[in-house]
Amino acid sequence: MDELVPLNAPRAHPAPHLDLLGLLPPELEALVAVMGEAPYRARQLQSWLYARAARDIGSMTDLSNSFRRELAGRACIGRPALEACREDQGGEAAKFLFRLPDGERVESVLIYDGARRTACLSSQVGCGLGCTFCATARMGFRRQLTAGEIIGQLLEIGVVLRQRRERVTNVVLMGMGEPLLNLEAVLRSIQVMRLVPGPGIGGRRITVSTAGHVPGIHHLARARLNVGLAISLNATTDELRRQLMPIAHQYSIADLLGAAQDYFDVVGRRVTFEYVLMAGVNDSLEDAGRLGTLSRRVPCKLNLIPYNESGYDTPYRRPAAHWIQRFRAAVAAVSPVQTTVRDSHGRGIAAACGQLYQQHRSPRR
Ligand code: SF4
Known part of the structure; x- marks a missing residue:
């Protein structure tokens, strides 16, 4: 495993006034109009923010000095600062640790899979x-991320990838x-990803993962963003x-199946049920049979994820490889639903969420 490499010192950010990151094109147009500038300035700003991934207003060199000065008096770019990056030697994943303007930290993971480059982004500080x-x-739970802080993770990962x-x-x-549970910022960040050239990622290539917050699922379905x-x-x-x-005290498995059906009815996309396999906990053949039976009740896919036990002390263990295959076969014996085993990419870099943060702050690291 590579050592954790400090990349750049945390930057001082301007006072927390309007954050340009996370603003949609009509909002940028409204901002430049209020400032008495021509509409094309909004397109320039958009390009600097999202396509050229500018980190500060001063670097937007094709904007006049006076416009930049006035803009800097009203707004900032609340972009997370990349504090550390760790890449696994197998070339399967890279993990990023970001420092936010208030000193909090979040992680993102970049997963390499064939030609696919998937950025796994955080939506809250802690949970x-x-x-x-x-x-x-x-x-x-420490705090919600803003839309700009969610988009900012994506932009920083994009900068690293662009070098390659x-x-x-x-x-x-x-x-x-x-x-x-941070729906407003998440929906806004998805809108930016989908609509704005730069990130330019279509809804079909964006997936929201939930622990099973049923009202949020209904809300997401009706946001019509066409995400997975x-x-x-x-x-x-x-x-x-x-x-x-x-969270299962609030929402039963039956509630989740109902929400999954609703999502399919409204959005037209099958949900994926993620199932983290933990040895001796939820990996019996009876579990496999019940999982197969459940999966037949709604349009869905199944994703089995062997538990990632690297990097921190945990009582849970990953099942043996032969048992994972046996579990999968037992599911397939009762269900025709597409079932994949997705190994936790980047096990060597502690890719399960929160692990790099824990290692970074732990004296035992
Ligand atoms: S698995 Fe997801 S929902 Fe559950 S505590 Fe971790 S971050 Fe939160």
């Missing part, structure tokens, strides 16, 4: 949902935090799910 198998849960003449092709909101939805299931009985994921 309040307390899933027992998750490193981020240990932080607790590559670009981000897919986005999953599956890093730190529960995206559906992944629901972390992780158990086939409500009793076990409540032990692993406290």
Whole structure:
């Protein structure tokens, strides 16, 4: 494993007034109109922010000095500062640690898979949902990310990839935090990703992953953004799910199946049920049979994810490789649903959400 490489010192950010990052084209137009500038200035700003990934207003050299000065008096670019990057030696993934303007930190992961370059972005600092198998849960909830801070992670990863003449092709909101509990910022960031050249990532290549917040699923469906939805299931009985994921006290598996059906009815896309396989916890053949049966009740896909135990102390273990295949076969025996095993890319760089943060702050690192 490569050492954690400090990249650049955290930058001082301007006072937290209007953040340009996260503004949509009509909002940029309204801003330049208020400032008495011509509409084409909004297109220039948009290009600097999203296509050229400018980090500060002063670097926008084709804008007049007076416009830049006035803009800097009203607004800032609240972009996260890339503090560390770690790449696994197998070339499967890279992990990024960002420092936010207020000193908080979040992580993102870039996953290499053939020609696909998937950026896994965080939506909150920490998470309040307390899933027992998750490193981020240990932080607790600290604060929501802004749309600009979500987009900023994507832009920084894009800068790194551009040096290799590559670009981000897919986005999953599956890093730190529960995206559906920060819906306003998440929806805005998705709109920017879809609409604005630069990120330019279509809805079909964006996936929102939820621990199973049912009202949020209904809301996302009606936002008509045409994004994919992944629901972390992780158990086939409500009793076990409540032990692993406290949110299951609020929403049962039946509720999740109903929400998945609703999502399909409104958006026309099958949801993916994610199932983190933990040895001796949820990987029995009875679990496999129940998972297969559940999956037949709604239009869906299944994704089995062997637990990622690297990087921090955890009581959970990854099942043996032969058992993972046996579990998958047992699911397939009762269900025709497409079932994939997605190994946790970048196990060597602690790719499960929250692990790099934990290592970075732990004296035992
Ligand atoms: S798994 Fe996701 S929802 Fe659960 S605590 Fe971790 S970040 Fe939050």
